[in-house]
Amino acid sequence: MSNSTPVWHRDAKGARKRHVRIETIGNTFLFFENQWRSEAYYFGDLVYRGFSGGSHVFGLDDGIKGRPHWQLGFTGDPPEELTKLLPKYKRPMLSGVGMLIIAFLCLGIVYFGSPHV
Numbered sequence: 001m002s003n004s005t006p007v008w009h010r011d012a013k014g015a016r017k018r019h020v021r022i023e024t025i026g027n028t029f030l031f032f033e034n035q036w037r038s039e040a041y042y043f044g045d046l047v048y049r050g051f052s053g054g055s056h057v058f059g060l061d062d063g064i065k066g067r068p069h070w071q072l073g074f075t076g077d078p079p080e081e082l083t084k085l086l087p088k089y090k091r092p093m094l095s096g097v098g099m100l101i102i103a104f105l106c107l108g109i110v111y112f113g114s115p116h117v
Contacts, residue, residue: 006075008055009038017073027085043085046072058086 008017009031020031020038031038041060049057055073078086 005077005079008073008075010069010071010073011038015069022082024082024085046087048087048089056089 007020007022009020010017018031018033018036020033023030023032025040027043028040029043030040045061046058047061049059049071051057052073055075056078058072060070077083
């Protein structure tokens with residue numbers, strides 16, 4: 001795989017982002033950093049977590065492994081050779097602005113719906 005796209009990984013044990021090299025073997029992939037190598041992961045176990053801090057972020061499916069903080073991120077768009085293997089991007093149903101509007105509507109309903117003394 002080409003090294004033109006920065007790839008980072010955050011495991012469930014620490015909060016540090018590791019800038020890694022990703023190697024694919026069929027439908028699996030491994031991370032490499034200096035003299036460290038990760039275990040093998042399946043592309044089918046990944047779910048898209050969203051766009052955060054300029055990176056497309058993927059995580060492990062919750063039913064597969066108990067690692068809620070595990071993340072794989074691509075700064076910018078993922079490399080072409082991985083786009084067919086990665087899960088499709090899904091836009092969130094409600095954006096941050098939509099959630100803010102709903103919160104204000106709920107506050108208004110509670111405020112105007114309650115009897116004032």
